[in-house]
Amino acid sequence: MKIKTKSKKVNRAWINDHVNDPYVKLAxxxxxxxxxxxxxxxxxxxxxxxxxxxxVVDLGxxxxxxSQYLRRKLSPGGAAAGELNGTIxxxxxxPMEPVEGVLFLQGDFxxxxxxxxxxxxxxxRKADVVVSDxxxxxxxxxxxxxxxxxxxxxxxxxxxxxxxxxxxxLVAKVFHGGGYSQLVKLxxxxxxxxxxxxxxxxxxxxxxxxxxxxxxxxxx
Numbered sequence: 025m026k027i028k029t030k031s032k033k034v035n036r037a038w039i040n041d042h043v044n045d046p047y048v049k050l051a052x053x054x055x056x057x058x059x060x061x062x063x064x065x066x067x068x069x070x071x072x073x074x075x076x077x078x079x080v081v082d083l084g085x086x087x088x089x090x091s092q093y094l095r096r097k098l099s100p101g102g103a104a105a106g107e108l109n110g111t112i113x114x115x116x117x118x119p120m121e122p123v124e125g126v127l128f129l130q131g132d133f134x135x136x137x138x139x140x141x142x143x144x145x146x147x148x149r150k151a152d153v154v155v156s157d158x159x160x161x162x163x164x165x166x167x168x169x170x171x172x173x174x175x176x177x178x179x180x181x182x183x184x185x186x187x188x189x190x191x192x193x194l195v196a197k198v199f200h201g202g203g204y205s206q207l208v209k210l211x212x213x214x215x216x217x218x219x220x221x222x223x224x225x226x227x228x229x230x231x232x233x234x235x236x237x238x239x240x241x242x243x244x
Contacts, residue, residue, distance in 0.1 A: 057088050058087055059089070064094075064157075071193070074094060083158055083183070084197075088126075092104065095112060106124075133158065150187060151189065153193050156196040174203045180194060181237070185243070195236050214241060
């Protein structure tokens with residue numbers, strides 16, 4: 025019984041924090057599906073990544089807040105519907121409600137067949153920007169979780185290296201803890217410029233941060 029009571033208290037505390045979160049309120053007001061939109065917004069505005077006419081690939085896109093932000097950024101009037109000056113391809117293992125103008129592909133990014141579908145949708149073009157909010161379901165076992173997180177980030181880097189313009193940029197979610205320094209090292213081996221950023225919209229308690237890699241180094 026004590027465990028249930030504690031669990032209810034924790035749930036109530038989380039719900040209270042969530043409801044009173046300024047970014048949750050702002051997302052509801054501005055029509056975003058999740059507060060995560062403001063993480064990408066801050067990253068984009070800090071580094072000036074997303075520009076009209078670009079091809080942007082959104083990896084791990086569900087529920088769609090990042091795709092919504094990208095769609096508005098590539099709209100001449102910043103609108104959630106209507107004209108779109110650019111191309112957005114989104115992918116996730118989970119289903120995603122449609123975002124107008126965004127091509128969504130459902131599948132597991134770890135499967136080569138899914139990677140081929142994303143590449144096929146790009147129709148021979150190279151991406152200007154690749155964004156990845158991918159994260160695995162965490163087990164609570166540090167070593168296993170570290171390996172899962174690293175694998176997804178490595179796949180995002182590999183995808184960017186093979187399907188992005190030389191001057192393009194990759195944004196990837198990582199977590200501080202075991203394996204973080206190795207991922208930073210991998211970013212630095214792949215990109216000319218590497219910058220970490222923990223957006224204000226990331227919860228203080230969260231260990232998540234984002235690595236931004238700009239400009240691919242020539243393949244060795």
